[in-house]
Amino acid sequence: MPVQTVAKIVGKEKLIEGIYKFSMKTKEIAKEAKPGSFLEIQVSESYEPFLRRPISIYNVDKENDVVEFIFQVKGKGTKMLMDKKVGDDLNILGPLGEGTFEVKHYKKAYIIGGGIGTYPLYELAKELKENTDVTMYMGFRNKELVTLESEFEEVSKKLVVTTDDGSYKEKGYAIDFLKEDCNKEKPDIIFACGPLPMLQAVQEFAKKEKIECQMSLEERMGCGIGACVGCAVKVIRNGEEKYEYVCKNGPVFNAKDVII
Numbered sequence: 693m694p695v696q697t698v699a700k701i702v703g704k705e706k707l708i709e710g711i712y713k714f715s716m717k718t719k720e721i722a723k724e725a726k727p728g729s730f731l732e733i734q735v736s737e738s739y740e741p742f743l744r745r746p747i748s749i750y751n752v753d754k755e756n757d758v759v760e761f762i763f764q765v766k767g768k769g770t771k772m773l774m775d776k777k778v779g780d781d782l783n784i785l786g787p788l789g790e791g792t793f794e795v796k797h798y799k800k801a802y803i804i805g806g807g808i809g810t811y812p813l814y815e816l817a818k819e820l821k822e823n824t825d826v827t828m829y830m831g832f833r834n835k836e837l838v839t840l841e842s843e844f845e846e847v848s849k850k851l852v853v854t855t856d857d858g859s860y861k862e863k864g865y866a867i868d869f870l871k872e873d874c875n876k877e878k879p880d881i882i883f884a885c886g887p888l889p890m891l892q893a894v895q896e897f898a899k900k901e902k903i904e905c906q907m908s909l910e911e912r913m914g915c916g917i918g919a920c921v922g923c924a925v926k927v928i929r930n931g932e933e934k935y936e937y938v939c940k941n942g943p944v945f946n947a948k949d950v951i952i
């Protein structure tokens with residue numbers, strides 16, 4: 693059940709230029725958060741900007757009641773968030789999203805993330821690690837954007853890092869390395885989060901190979917709770933097309949059900 697709460701910033705770290713990790717003290721959200729859950733963050737005390745900003749949960753430390761998220765500075769809202777300091781309070785709504793990544797005992801799971809889409813996959817890999825053989829594929833545009841490599845190394849059995857331009861580790865798209873590994877051994881499931889073209893390619897491949905696939909979607913959001921119809925996405929339920937909401941029914945959907 694999501695709550696609206698005021699949480700203190702207990703940690704702030706600049707990972708690379710324009711990308712920040714915030715640690716928030718919040719017992720209620722830490723207790724309820726699942727891999728794939730997100731937060732709606734109020735970035736200003738005034739009405740400008742009016743809308744909260746949706747940011748995924750990166751890591752949950754239930755023992756210390758801490759929830760962490762990582763964001764890229766894009767526009768006005770995230771710039772205001774960047775200016776917050778340790779000790780400041782943030783008004784947060786969360787954890788949001790009824791559709792989260794399903795953590796159960798898989799023999800083998802492939803997890804693929806692109807750019808800032810890799811961050812929401814950390815908690816998933818962490819929770820799967822104990823019972824599942826996890827291979828993690830992280831794709832970035834170039835070396836400067838590669839983040840959290842050692843963190844993901846700790847929560848996966850094998851880690852593949854790719855850059856589009858070959859400036860670091862493997863050259864090319866992460867999905868091509870995932871496909872290559874699938875030819876050797878098919879996983880029980882593929883989890884994905886990242887830019888739309890990557891998700892579309894993963895969805896097509898999973899469908900062709902008949903591999904279960906869960907993917908986290910991103911849509912422009914208003915309310916974050918299924919009330920404003922701002923984040924509608926087409927899905928297929930019982931053979932019929934209908935609309936659901938990324939904020940409420942997602943953000944994680946089964947790839948075979950969603951039209952992206």
Ligand SMILES: Cc1cc2nc3c(=O)[nH]c(=O)nc-3n(C[C@H](O)[C@H](O)[C@H](O)COP(=O)(O)OP(=O)(O)OC[C@H]3O[C@@H](n4cnc5c(N)ncnc54)[C@H](O)[C@@H]3O)c2cc1C
Binds near residue numbers: 744
């Ligand atoms: C479920 C979900 C999870 C997300 N998780 C992360 C994350 O973990 N890290 C991260 O860096 N970013 C994440 N995003 C994207 C992030 O919400 C946007 O980058 C941010 O809202 C931009 O706000 P802004 O004011 O800086 O930009 P502006 O462009 O000034 O924003 C204007 C408006 O558009 C909305 N908006 C802009 N871009 C997006 C977007 N891509 N998705 C949704 N709304 C958008 C804003 O909320 C705001 O209402 C996520 C988005 C969604 C929907």
Ligand code: FES
Binds near residue numbers: 918
């Ligand atoms: S953001 Fe309002 S319905 Fe999803």
